[in-house]
Amino acid sequence: MNNKEWPLWEVFIRAKQGLNHKHVGSLHAVDAQMAVENARDVYTRRMEGVSIWVVESKYIHANEPSEQEALFEPANDKIYRHPTFYVLPEELNHM
Numbered sequence: 001m002n003n004k005e006w007p008l009w010e011v012f013i014r015a016k017q018g019l020n021h022k023h024v025g026s027l028h029a030v031d032a033q034m035a036v037e038n039a040r041d042v043y044t045r046r047m048e049g050v051s052i053w054v055v056e057s058k059y060i061h062a063n064e065p066s067e068q069e070a071l072f073e074p075a076n077d078k079i080y081r082h083p084t085f086y087v088l089p090e091e092l093n094h095m
Contacts, residue, residue, distance in 0.1 A: 007056050009035040013043055014051035021053050032056075 006028040012021035024043045029035035035054040043049070063071055 006030055007058065009039075009054045010057050010060060011035070011039040011043055012053040012055070013039075013049040014053075015048055016050050021051065026057065029054075 007030075008026055009029055009032075010026050011024050013024045014021045027035065027038050027042060029038050032054055036052055039052050039054055040049075044052070
């Protein structure tokens, strides 16, 4: 198997100060272990991460831009899903 046949992997890193993983890029690797090791070498050279996720790109599915209105419009009338009108205590740092 040559390099052009290696699957594409999407890389997600959780930063030291962050709570969630963020997509940082893509790379080619033979398997998940190699993808994690390569992601570590490429995307965390300055010790900026505490966790790495890799997902083979073929397993990621997304909606089409033309479906945006039909997919997201029904949520606009449900204000309780975005309770921005609540006053939160100071102790809650990550809401």
